[in-house]
Amino acid sequence: MTVINHIREIRKKKGISQIKMAxxxxxxxxxxxxxxxxxxxxxxxxxxxxxxxxxxxIDEIFILEEDAK
Amino acid sequence: MTVINHIREIRKKKGISQIKMAxxxxxxxxxxxxxxxxxxxxxxxxxxxxxxxxxxxIDEIFILEEDAK
DNA sequence: CACGAATGTAAAGATATCTTTACGTTCGTG
DNA sequence: CACGAACGTAAAGATATCTTTACATTCGTG
Known part of the structure; x- marks a missing residue:
């Protein structure tokens, strides 16, 4: 099980920099x-x-996925 | 900011032991x-x-709270 | 080109999360 | 009482998360 996230896409869509978000x-x-x-x-x-x-x-940002075999 | 959780209450309500849940x-x-x-x-x-x-x-299990001063 | 803004990355160190092993307590029930 | 089941806890060690400092790249734009 691993977690993937869509932070970058969402952040960019909102026009926020990594710096500002941090x-x-x-x-x-x-x-x-x-x-x-x-x-x-x-x-x-x-x-x-x-x-x-x-x-x-949360499920639109972080997703729990099965590990690839 | 700290996270509190309601795991124990929910687990007991469902009649599950810590051992089984683990x-x-x-x-x-x-x-x-x-x-x-x-x-x-x-x-x-x-x-x-x-x-x-x-x-x-998630918000019925984990809650992000302000730290007490 | 020069520059500033945003991003990528690396390495050392601090702290948090989790496992393994082990021992103790409490409570119900035969 | 004796036993098992559930829970609490502690200490050592592994790994993950996060900070600090630092340097590098990319891209737009004057």
């Missing part, structure tokens, strides 16, 4: 960048901040 | 116990498994 969420730009590029998943706390920030249902 | 979710009993007792928050992946397991919306 500042708004009080994390570093590197953290947002790493999450968008699937270096790792956000913590639950950060994930909740992100869905609040985007004001979207 | 097995079903493929984590250790200690992990479920620690999360219920707020030793730490689950990872996003485990949180998504939990909402799927309970088949409930």
């Amino acid at each position: 500042e708004d969420l009080q994390v570093t730009r590197q953290t947002m960048n790493a999450i968008e590029n699937n270096k790792y998943n956000p913590s639950l706390e950060l994930a909740l901040k992100i869905i609040t920030y985007f004001d979207m249902p | 097995e079903d979710l493929q984590v250790t009993r200690q992990t479920m116990n620690a999360i219920e007792n707020n030793k730490y928050n689950p990872s996003l992946e485990l949180a998504l498994k939990i909402i799927t397991y309970f088949d409930m919306p």
